[in-house]
Amino acid sequence: MYKTLFKKYFRIPVICFFLSVLILLAGYYIISTYESKNVILFVFITLAFLMTLNSVFLYRTLKRNDLTLVNQKKQWKEAEELVVKQEQKYRSIFENSTHAIMVTDINGRVLDINPSFTNMYGWTLDEIIGECLPMVPDIFIDTVLQDNQKVAEGERIINKETFGKTKDGRLIDISLSVSSIIDNEGKITIFSLARDITEKKMAVRQLEIMKSELQQTIRHQQGIIFKLRKKGNRFIYTMCDGRLLSRLGLSTEAVVDKEDKDFMSLERARTFTTYYERAWKGEEVFYEFSLRSGITCLTNLTPIIENGKTIELLGSSIDVTDKKRSEEMLMRSEKLSVVGKLAAGVAHEIRNPLTSIRGFLQYLKPSSQEDHQKFFDVMLDELDRIHDIVKEFLFLAKPHEYKFESVNLVAITQQVIKLLEPQFILNNVQVSLSYYQLDDMKVNGEPNQLKQVLINVLKNAAEAMEEKGGMIHIHITHWEDQYIMRIRDEGCGIPKERLKKIGEPFFTTKEKGTGLGMMVTHKIIEGHGGTIRIVSKEGEGTLVEIGLPEITPQNLFILK
Structure with a gap:
């Protein structure tokens, strides 16, 4: 390419050189002919030099422009090749x-x-x-x-x-x-x-359906299912749902992303944390807890382990209140059976001698000295007390046939309050009665037996306040298919360790009690298909809650 350019542009300076020679020769001729030789010679030499210089400049300019054009053509060709390659590349991407x-x-x-x-x-x-x-x-x-x-x-x-x-x-x-x-x-x-993304969306929709079904299953599960994660020293709920949750007065929103102390007492939260720590170390943990509402729950904690480390705890809680109550009733029935057998063998043997002793004491009392009269009174009172104990023994021993009828709870309560009014006055006790409504508060029951229950409970309440007096609050309300009677006193309360034994035979908190009164009360309530619950705190009084089924055509019958 460069040889071609040399041949192309070499002719120009050669022609210019020969023209310069001709100018010099013409100048020499003129100088030799005419005067003023130096001036004319200078002019011709200058012209020859300028033509030579111009030819060289023209040569270089033409050469530079042509080389630039060649380079541009080369760049254009390379650019065209690059564009073709890019088009082929993008077309390949487009097609494939x-x-x-x-x-x-x-x-x-x-x-x-x-x-x-x-x-x-x-x-x-x-x-x-x-x-x-x-x-x-x-x-x-x-x-x-x-x-x-x-x-x-x-x-x-x-x-x-x-x-x-x-x-x-x-x-x-x-x-x-x-x-x-x-x-x-x-x-x-x-x-x-x-x-x-049809398959992906279908999978997502199917997953959402399964998640919704799982949530519905958990939500309608009778207990509670929950998950916990450990963050530092805290255990945070990541899931919690189930029917039992609402019965505990909680909701999913109130529990998730929180820890126990956010919605329960600090003491109970600390107790639960010890269980969580045990489970986090890989142990499967079972524990029970009871609420003031009377609900008892059994909880199971299972650690979820990945690569040898616990990453989460899966827990479930179920309501075992009915089971515990059934166990307690079974134990109480067994105790009643033992007491009944004892009563059957002893009561009749005691009753006849008591009658003879009381008769002779009443016969001898008038003829005794005046200062001995008080001793006869004490003996007769104690015989009456023994007689009452024998009656309770016989009640426990004798199978009862309950003849139910419609009983108005408000009316029967008012009658018992009137009956015990002298004792209330003696102990400086006042009674307040409130109720849901008067006419419809009817249950199926045996009036005398229900009166006996109220007498036992109200007498215990009055005796608990005999030192300083106080108020007995009686409130009757309706809940679901039961009438609930709550009797609360302002007495000294019952220690926690003794509260569990209330209703057991021969256990009493009173100095002269036998422990049979509350046992009889439990038996009567159970015979009426009801429930009885006692809540007490030492120094704050006692609450006795009695539940009895409302009257319906289905439960109006005779129970044996």
């Missing part, structure tokens, strides 16, 4: 992409598609070229055209989840990304890239 790619103008007319588009939607390029968004459901076309306008203005749409329509009319879930390109002439082209 696993995503459906569509090229349209701003109005949605199809300009090009790739094979993956055909595989996803079913159309070939010949079938839809020039068509306006055939793969878009009709209800979304206006939205897509608006999106195209936004993209043309510079926005980008990335992984937008929407719907597409196939050639056979099926709707599919797609993830759509859209961008635009503007060429040198200002023409805008829209590039759309779509992924079929």
